[in-house]
Amino acid sequence: MSAAGVETARRQGMAMALVAAAAYGTNIVSAQIAGQAGLSGPLLVFYRVFIMLALVGLGLLIWRSSLSVPRGERRALLLFGVMSSLVGSAYLSSVAFLPVTVAAVVFFTYPVLIVLAEPFVTRTPFRLERLLAACAAFVGVALVVGPDFHGLDPRGLVLAILASLGAATQFFAGAALAQTPLAARLFWSHLLILPVTALILAITGGFQSPAAFALAPLAAAVTIGGYLIGFLLQVAAMTRISPGAAGLAFCAEPVCAVLIAAIVIGERLGPLQYLGCALVVATLVINVTLEHRRRPVAPA
Template identity: 50%
Template sequence: MTRSSHGSGLLLAIGSASCYGFNIVFARMASFAGASGSAIVVYRVLLMLVLVAAVAAIARRSLAMAREERGKLLLLGLSSALQGICYLSSVAFIPVTVAAVVFYTYPIIIVLTSPFVEKAPLTPALIGVVAIATLGVGLVVGPAFSDLDWRGLTLAFGASIATAIQFFTAARCTRTGVVAKVFWIQLIILPTSILISLVTGQFAPPSILALAPFAMTMTIGGYIAGFVLQFLALGRISAVAAGIIFCTEPVVASLTSALILKEGLSPLQIAGGALVLAAIITNVLLEQRRMKNTALVPIAD
């Protein structure tokens, strides 16, 4: 991995996190109109499949998956389906900010389990960065913990676990091209989301898109952009680095919800956002220094 590709991976991760933060606010708006999280997932996956197939045909990209990565792609598809359905469904029961703070326990899960999954050292600097980012996220969304519903909390935490699995798996799935990867993951998500919709009684016809056309368009568009950028990023940086960068999402979600849903931001929340940004900048500098030190290590003859 080169320093330039690592740097582009960090920028792609920031872009993806911003799109996801934007997307969840409009998902809540759609839920107010009666659109369930699983229904949103079904129709955004259908649109994604059409778009990816069109891109593959126009750009003449192969949709073949690497044989040795079939199991990883299956796990990626299942974890992505559970992430989307759980997170989007959670905001029907709890505010966006509460869902965000529960969902954003996944960077902590990633960092704490990375020594076992990626054999990566758990350094004091990394623990400090995660602690600062977690404190910042808590300050951003903490004041919203006033109206809790166990269903929303359970769904948001389920999405967190699914995301940690997704990040670790995606970082190891590098032989399959991004276009093919996105296509197969969405193809796995589709039947999974339809099955969950049927079991929970939330399957809905396409007419549900008309309940909140603008909100549905924005949440689906934000997801598609965020998903593509995420997998471009995870081919360039580690799950741990991406997990910390993605703490940008709840900050963007809170700012967007303040502007669109008129949820006010207190000085404490603004301070929390500054802490998150500080943690991200610190992590970027640490990653760049690590890459520089790695490049300077002499290769034995």
């Protein structure tokens, strides 16, 4: 790929990552509305993974796409699927022991972890400005979410930390799948994720038939649709931009969630939350600028 092609792919990847973050943020609000109507989180997670797998399988049958994975990327794909399962299950389980706000703040340490690990995992040189941007984004997320540190349970903290480590590893594994077709990445990863979500649903004992979506059809549709769009664009973006740039872009997720919650369900935002939103947005602008100025180098 030429230097111009690398730059074009980088621009596309950044746009995809930001849209994916917005889709995930929308997903959070609709899941809350669906939960209030009687649809549990594990139930929604199971069905969204099942639907993604079914849609990808249908697409493979229609377009006869290949499911082959290059030998050199099979380990990365296995790691990507396992880490995707860990992120969902550990993050979902952490909120049983921690306030959601605390779990979110601990989880969103993963962009900082990615920036710190990037020079060791990839050939990307360490960039102080990227680390400072990641730290600023983390502070912004903390202000937006507004964590309540009362009554912390060590089990919840461990699970949230595992989710953060899993998310960081997921981004590196996803970036290593440049030669694997997108359909194959989606199919094999969800084939690994589905049993984990089914096990969680069995443990929680909250299985319901699809007819239960009638309790909140619009919220359920937005929740599932937000995940489908978010995961698709996330996977596509991972092979176009560096893990550090992608991780920082996803700091937009809680900001979108808070702003949508304020518009849709009337949640009131305080001055610190507005400050946090402004800080994250400023960091995203810096992140896009840094990625744009990065010299495009055609891969060997």
